[in-house]
Amino acid sequence: MSKAIVLNEKFEKSDELALPESFAQISPHNLYLYVKSYAAEMRANSAHTKNRSAVSGGGKKPWPQKGRGGARAGSIRSPLFVGGGVAFGPTNRKNYTQKVNKKQKRLALEYALFEKAQNGNLFVVDSVNVESGKTKDAAAILKKLNVRDALVVKDLVDEKTYMAFRNLPNAYLIEPNELNAYLAAAYNAIVIEKAVWENLVKEG
Incomplete structure (x- = not known):
């Protein structure tokens, strides 16, 4: 005992x-x-990134849909662009309780x-x-x-x-x-x- x-x-x-x-x-x-x-x-839950809906800019198509010989692009806020949103990044809204x-x-x-x-x-x-x-x-x-x-x-x-x-x-x-x-x-x-x-x- x-x-x-x-x-x-x-x-x-x-x-x-x-x-x-x-x-x-x-x-x-x-x-x-x-x-x-x-x-x-x-x-601390302080790690936070912005997705494509949270970054600024992207009101206009970067280039015309056809004619330039490259892939289509709808917005510079896409994760494909430098300065665009982050795909599946951490967010401080996650609850770890x-x-x-x-x-x-x-x-x-x-x-x-x-x-x-x-x-x-x-x-x-x-x-x-x-x-x-x-x-x-x-x-x-x-x-x-x-x-x-x-x-x-x-x-x-x-x-x-x-x-x-x-x-x-x-x-x-x-x-x-x-x-x-x-x-x-x-x-x-x-x-x-x-x-x-x-x-x-x-x-x-």
Whole structure:
């Protein structure tokens, strides 16, 4: 059974917390679908070309229909001409959104948490507070945990703690309403306050 590591106020291991058994029964395909949907929504979708109806000019035939010995041409807006429209080019009107229902989003998050617990990188702590507001103190927390990078989930982010974490390239501080399966999967470890964890397990 996968377990979350419970930390004391010094961010040292003090206990372990068993994850709900239902977490282990979730298919990883739920996480795949959510990450795919999240990445699709993040697409800039800025590539755009004009087709022959959108470019200017072309009111008159370039040359007479007959008599010059060449092919017929009706408009210089044709893709055959330099400066004409583009045939089958990209357009920013394309919708890349992929629907994922609410239950599947929930299952994806639970599987991402289960995966972190399996690797020993899910940490539950009473509170994450850096009263000094100094980045070195926030960095010291990650150093104690011995992780590459971490997603820190705090019930209510205060100004001092935010200032301490904001300049760390290997940490991201969020509140519970920002937590999703993509972020949970992207970071090497998750540090989550106990109140937030209890709400997550209760909702599940």
